[in-house]
Amino acid sequence: MxxxxxxxxxxxxxxxxxxxxxxxxxxxxxxxxxxxxxxxxxxxxxxxxxxxxxxxxxxxxxxxxxxxxxxxxVPERKQAKNRVHLDVRAAPGLEGEARMAALEAAAERLVSHGATRLERHEPAPPLGAGHIVLADPEGNEFCLD
Structure with missing residues (x-):
């Protein structure tokens, strides 16, 4: 159910x-x-x-x-890395450089709204399409993928 x-x-x-x-x-x-x-x-x-x-x-x-x-x-601040995080699907259907360019544009827009860029993971075929890790304004990690 x-x-x-x-x-x-x-x-x-x-x-x-x-x-x-x-x-x-x-x-x-x-x-x-x-x-x-x-x-x-x-x-x-x-x-x-x-x-x-x-x-x-x-x-x-x-x-x-x-x-x-x-x-x-809540009164306490974030203490450690998230055990669960959101993946924001910012480049559905895109691959390679087109995908990474779309992710970069999304990352730039979110950084302008208070996100912090943490790291970029390059595409690693066949399973790794590439993604960018950000943190929201309170430090919660999430991925643009």
Whole structure:
């Protein structure tokens, strides 16, 4: 039986990290509850104090197909390499230099939005198509492949 999943990020600044991943994946911030024009308005009505209004944020796939991403504030910083990471499919169907050029363009765009470039892995046929490893603004590693 298939399950519906969400991917959760522990982070220091949910709104900022959600904005980065929205840019990286083409996602959008989840709409506020029915009857509210904004999250600020909804949180005010729920009695959430201003200092707690960035405790969480969520992104959804505009097509409604891919998993929801949830960002929650935690007090501790990232300590070590991720054991699970996202692969952002930035060059589907491309091979060789065309693939790496598309990955480089995607990497450059994400670096301009706060990512850090970590390393480039060259194509190594027959199984290695090449990829670029980045970190999001809070240091979570992910790959452009």
């Amino acid at each position: 298939a399950r519906d999943i969400q991917i959760t990020f522990d982070c220091a600044d949910p709104a900022a990290l959600a904005a980065f991943w929205a840019e990286a994946l083409g996602y959008r911030v989840q709409e506020p509850p029915a009857g509210f024009e904004s999250w600020e308005q909804a949180l005010e009505a729920m009695g959430v104090p201003p200092e707690r209004r960035n405790d969480a944020s969520a992104l959804v796939d505009p097509e409604g197909v891919a998993p929801r991403l949830f960002f929650q504030r």
